[in-house]
Amino acid sequence: MDKLLELYQQAVDKMLCYFTPILLLFTRLWVASIFFKSGYLKITTWDSTLYLFEEEYQVPLVPWELAAYMGTAAELILPIFMVLGLFTRPMAAALFMVNVTAVISYPVLWEGGFYDHKLWGLMILLNVVWGAGVLSTDHLLKKRFFK
Numbered sequence: 001m002d003k004l005l006e007l008y009q010q011a012v013d014k015m016l017c018y019f020t021p022i023l024l025l026f027t028r029l030w031v032a033s034i035f036f037k038s039g040y041l042k043i044t045t046w047d048s049t050l051y052l053f054e055e056e057y058q059v060p061l062v063p064w065e066l067a068a069y070m071g072t073a074a075e076l077i078l079p080i081f082m083v084l085g086l087f088t089r090p091m092a093a094a095l096f097m098v099n100v101t102a103v104i105s106y107p108v109l110w111e112g113g114f115y116d117h118k119l120w121g122l123m124i125l126l127n128v129v130w131g132a133g134v135l136s137t138d139h140l141l142k143k144r145f146f147k
Contacts, residue, residue: 024133027123028088032079034120035095039075042068059105067105074098082127085136092127099124 042049050068053059059067075098081091103109103117132138 020130021133021135024127024130025085025135027126028082028085028092028132028136031095031120031123032082035075035098036079039072039079042072042075056108057105058107059101071098071101085132085138086141088127088132088136088138092124096121096124096128 049072050065053064053068053071057064057067059071062070074094078091078095078098081087082095099117099121103114109117
């Protein structure tokens with residue numbers, strides 16, 4: 001029975017070795033596409049973005065105009081790092097904060113989009129905790145410079 005349990009454990013470990021990098025890549029790409037599209041929409045409709053930050057969103061501690069610039073920049077820049085898997089943990093942590101800020105600053109979101117933000121937050125946290133995995137620039141740099 002112990003031998004069978006050991007074989008099962010080895011099979012599970014081997015499967016996770018292949019599955020985990022794909023999961024981490026998938027979560028990075030999924031979340032990056034969501035936030036980049038949001039940032040792109042904000043920058044292409046800048047007057048509407050400014051109106052929303054002034055009238056609708058309730059970003060705490062930051063003036064609305066600065067929040068508009070910072071939020072849009074974060075949604076355009078951080079996803080690029082996530083796609084590349086470059087400086088993944090700090091960039092994912094920053095993107096997680098953008099996600100939390102979006103939920104806090106727009107209470108109307110809680111009715112319809114809160115589930116999505118929870119899912120994205122979980123996907124981001126996977127990359128904060130585990131890093132980007134072997135399918136990333138982080139891994140290549142680590143192999144190259146920290147043998």
